[in-house]
Amino acid sequence: MSNLSSRAQQLASFDRLLTIMDELRAQCPWDKKQTTESLRHLTIEETFELSDAILEGNPEEIKKELGDILLHIVFYAKIGSENNHFDISTLIDSLCEKLVRRHPHIYGDTKVDDEEEVKQNWEKIKLKEKGNTSVLGGVPKSLPALIKSMRIQEKARGVGFDWEEKQQVWEKVEEEMQEFKEEFNASLDTEINKEKATAEFGDLLFSLINYARFIDINPEEALERTNLKFIKRFQYLEDAARESGKSLANMSLAEMDIYWNEAKKQ
Structure with a gap:
């Protein structure tokens, strides 16, 4: 039933x-x-x-x-x-009226070929409704930075400002990675410019989020799944150590790695 x-x-x-x-x-x-x-x-x-x-x-x-x-x-x-x-x-009623306005391909004479055109029309109509002077004006200021980055890129794409091919986006990721590596090489024991490093790291993250969008991966969801995976494995490590009568604080990294590798097989 x-x-x-x-x-x-x-x-x-x-x-x-x-x-x-x-x-x-x-x-x-x-x-x-x-x-x-x-x-x-x-x-x-x-x-x-x-x-x-x-x-x-x-x-x-x-x-x-x-x-x-x-x-x-x-x-x-x-x-x-x-x-x-x-x-x-x-x-x-207000919601229903908005949905009708923003779906002219259903309730009007507008023709669309695919989902992408629907999204572009949505952003254009939304911009007109809100009277924003900027396409990005509708992105909430209090959004977490990673989600905000996604929305900024999606809104820019909605008015045609975007890369054409995913290969171009990946090349940008590699470019940002190389710049970061050259400026802040982990093998060099020199003090880094924290402000500049933060800016460059932000550029790298932004380009990775952009690439994720191009290959239809939600970076927020991807990161959260990795967080949950790490939590599960770390808690296995804690439980296994406890059952062996050991404390993580008193274990070597090599000892912890044994349990960590076991956790990866669970």
Whole structure:
């Protein structure tokens, strides 16, 4: 039997959530106290928890975390209605109108050949809507640097400012790597210019992120998967050392390497 609901059931469930939100806001001391400002950091936390669930590939956890984010959306809408700013209906209507505007190939006469043209049209329409003087004006300032780099490159590509071939991008990576190596050679025991090294390293990272985009790899996801892999192996190392009655602090690197190589086989 399918776990999917009918449209009527979906609407009934959403109506129930709105009713519960009304009741909580009116009766629960904690919910009555919340503001958009107090909810903000909780929403960020819930978003990261959803990200974890997606990376783990756990559908049940994804469902749970999406529910938490939906609660926050409904909560913000409730507060908005109390302040006569907006409510869930005007919020959804605004979203629907935006989706229609930004999909002229579906709801208008615009013709597109592929996904890339859809993305380019989206960025052009978005730029016009927001009235930004810069294509990059819509990139949130508080985004983590790696994600911000991705969005900057995607937006520049949306108006045609991009490399033509991935080989060109890889050549840029090699160029940046060579420049960094020549300036800050690890084999030379000389003091480096920290500011210049930081700038050059940033250029190298930017070019690697660019190449990842060209070969359809999400660098944020790739790095996080490596983080999780390292954590898993390091914790195996800790557990194995503990079971042997040893402490990592008192072990040599050669001893730790034995357990690390075992962890790589797990």
